[in-house]
Amino acid sequence: MIEEKLKKTSLLLDQPIKNYIDGSDVLYKAALHLPSHGGKRLRPFLVIKSCEIVGGDTNYVIPAAIAVELLHNFTLIHDDIMDNDLLRRGVPTVHTIWGIPMGILAGDLLFAKAFHILLSMKGDYERLIRAAEIMAKATIIISEGQSMDMSFEKRNDVSEEEYMTMIYKKTGALFEASAKIGAILGGGSEEMIECLGNYGKNLGIGFQIFDDYLGLVSKEEILGKPIGSDIREGKKTIFIIKLLNSSSRDKVINILGKKDISNEDIASIIYYIKNEKIDEYVLNKAKLHIDLAISSLSIFPNSEAKNDLIELAKYAISRLK
Amino acid sequence: MIEEKLKKTSLLLDQPIKNYIDGSDVLYKAALHLPSHGGKRLRPFLVIKSCEIVGGDTNYVIPAAIAVELLHNFTLIHDDIMDNDLLRRGVPTVHTIWGIPMGILAGDLLFAKAFHILLSMKGDYERLIRAAEIMAKATIIISEGQSMDMSFEKRNDVSEEEYMTMIYKKTGALFEASAKIGAILGGGSEEMIECLGNYGKNLGIGFQIFDDYLGLVSKEEILGKPIGSDIREGKKTIFIIKLLNSSSRDKVINILGKKDISNEDIASIIYYIKNEKIDEYVLNKAKLHIDLAISSLSIFPNSEAKNDLIELAKYAISRLK
Incomplete structure (x- = not known):
């Protein structure tokens, strides 16, 4: 149900995005490549639903919804260069x-x-x-988050708190901004803007933690890459951070430091993660933030938009990918 | 005189720039590196003087002046990566x-x-x-200009018209935007905004053509790099474009296509440029745009700001570097 609604909103944005990124130069072709390959388009959905829940005109905010989606795509294109990633959304x-x-x-x-x-x-x-200022501020925060993420790769002493700050910056901030922008442009009150910002922030954090979770428990066919790729790439996911702060630290630190991590190494890391019950801890942590997101909506009376936002939050920690 | 005023404005911006780009992360150190090594800061000067000439409060527009300077620095940092340049402003x-x-x-x-x-x-x-929209639009145009510039390197059939479009996009557009932003935020009339935009645009174009000129006629000590570096790097300066559209095309095209261009090659290219009187043509072209810039100011009565803008335009084609 919510997946159908997401899909519908996503399709609605295809043509306007093409119209906005329209030029004959190769630059435009390159710029349109990633946005034209879809993605879930959660951020524009957030803009539109946050506008709707405060009683605003959802057609009016479509350009703003597209703006945050293009901003998100800009960060992905640059991140892929920085991280030397070859594939995204199934295409180069x-x-x-x-x-x-x-x-x-x-x-x-x-x-x-x-x-x-x-x-x-x-x-x-x-x-x-105000909406544009929030978008600019979010971009500053995203840059800081990417810088933190890059610095984590070289470190073995990242705390869970630092990880939480990093994922807020990399993911939470733009979800928060999207919800606020929708609420502001929809004419919402200060309280509504605040609550929706909180919703977006916790949704983004829960979403990102669950993304780490999927990288470990999903299936290779669904994920589009082998289970444990994050470990191989030296990413400091919450699993690795918790593991390095657990009694298993000494057993895993040498494995994680290897240049070429074998499949057996990955299997043993996953064994230690499960042995320390870190998978349960992580799933509960994602759920906690989703609960926080949903309870941020309590000031709003029941409506279709409210229901959609609740379903979106639940979807964030149930999706297979 | 105008150089002292430029210097004074530039110094005035040092501390506020440091305050704006303030963070403990290495990202902030990297981001502050180029802006903290000065540059002429012509664009903020333009914002401030355009505000002053329309009777606005010059202190009010200082954040806007800094904004365009930081935007300019952002484009330089990315251009240096794209062009693989190792030095700028005398530092790595x-x-x-x-x-x-x-x-x-x-x-x-x-x-x-x-x-x-x-x-x-x-x-x-x-x-x-409106000011922010103009800044965003200028950034779009600058990206297009950089894309054109990159595509020119592989081509031997670039027309003078294409070159002019490219330098308008890469340099003229942000000068134009800076002047307009100063005029808009200073409370100028539509006519004033229009005329100052025209001034900035032609100043930027004249400035850029003269930059090409300096690369050929200046001295190595002043330029900070050998005369003819542009030729060696395969840059399509106006000299090369004119030369490839002259009767000397057949004599130079093979030299320009070489992988390693020798000093003798550079000397012979310069010989052909002078033989075809392209150096005179280029200097006159720069002067023409500076004259156009100055005449765009005719609607304004005499004032210190007007005088400064006229001196700035003259300076743009008399500076040694």
Whole structure:
């Protein structure tokens, strides 16, 4: 049900995105590559539903919804260069096809387009400025999150608190901003904006923790990459951080430090994770944030939009990928 | 005289820039590297003087002046990665010190900061939105210009018209935007905004053509790199474009296509450029745009700000570097 609604919103945005990123230069082709390969488009859904729940005009906020989606795609294109990732959404990444210089530039163009689209909206200028300021602030926070994430790869002493800050910055901040932008442009009250921001933030955090979880417990066919790829790539997922802060630290630290981690190594890391019951801990932590997200909606009376946001939160920790 | 004023404005911005780009993370160190090594800061000067000439409060627009300067620095950091340049402003480029991933991220942070600083200004919200929209549009155009510039390197059939479009996009657009932003936030009339935009655009174009000129006629000590480096790097400067469209095309095309261009090759290219009187043509072209810039100011009565803008335009084609 909620998946159908997500799909419907996503389809609705396909053509407008193509119209916004329209140019004959190869730059436009490169910039449109990732957005035209879909993705779940959760952030624009959040903008639209947050507008709807405060009683705003959902058609009016479509440009803002597209703006946050393009902003998200810009960060993905640049992240893929930084992390040297070759595939995303089942297709080669932008820099893999067009090279790093064009990848950088395509990201920059989407970033600029995101602001241009949002700022070209008419309406209450004070609310528009506030929405754009929130989007700019979120981008600053996302950059800080990516920097933290990169620095974690070289460290074995990352705390759970640092991990939580990092995923708030990398994922929570733009979910939070999306919900706030929808609420602001929909004419919501300060209390509504605040509560929806809280909803978005906790949804993003729960979503990201569950993403780590899927990387360990999902199936290779669904994930599109082998189970434990995160471990092999040296990513500091919450599993690894908890494991390094557990009594199994001494047993795993040498394995994690290897240049080439074998399948047997991955299997033994997963054994220790399960032995320490870290998988249960992580799933509960994701659930906690989803519960926090849902309870942030308590000020709103029942409505279809409220129901959709609740379903979206539940979906975030039940999806297979 | 104008150089002293530029210097004074530049110094005035040092501390506020440090305050805006303030963080303990390495990301902030990388992001502050280029802005803290000065540069001429022509664009913030343009914002401030355009505000002054329309009778606005120059202190009010300082955040906007800093925003365009940070935006400019973001484009330089990313361009240096794309062009693989090792030095800028006499110091190693950001990615040379911190690596390409951090270089990309430092640029992204400055981009986001530029918008955040501008959007955090208080005042007439409609004018602020318009200023921010112009900044976003300029960034789109700059990305297109960089894409054109990169595509030119592989081509031997670039027309002078294409070159002019490219330098408008890469340099003229942000000069134009800076002047307009100063005029808009200073409360200027539509006519004033239009004329100052025209001034900035032609100043930027004249400045860029003269930059190409300096690369050929300046001295190595002043330029900070050998005369003819542009030729060696395969850059399609206006000299090369004119030469490839001249009767000397057949004599130079093989030299320009070489993998390693010798000093003798450079000398012979310069010989052909002078023989075809392309150096005179280029200098006249730069002067023409500077004259156009100055005549765009005719609607304004005499004032110190007007005088400064005229001197700035003259300086743009008389500076040694």
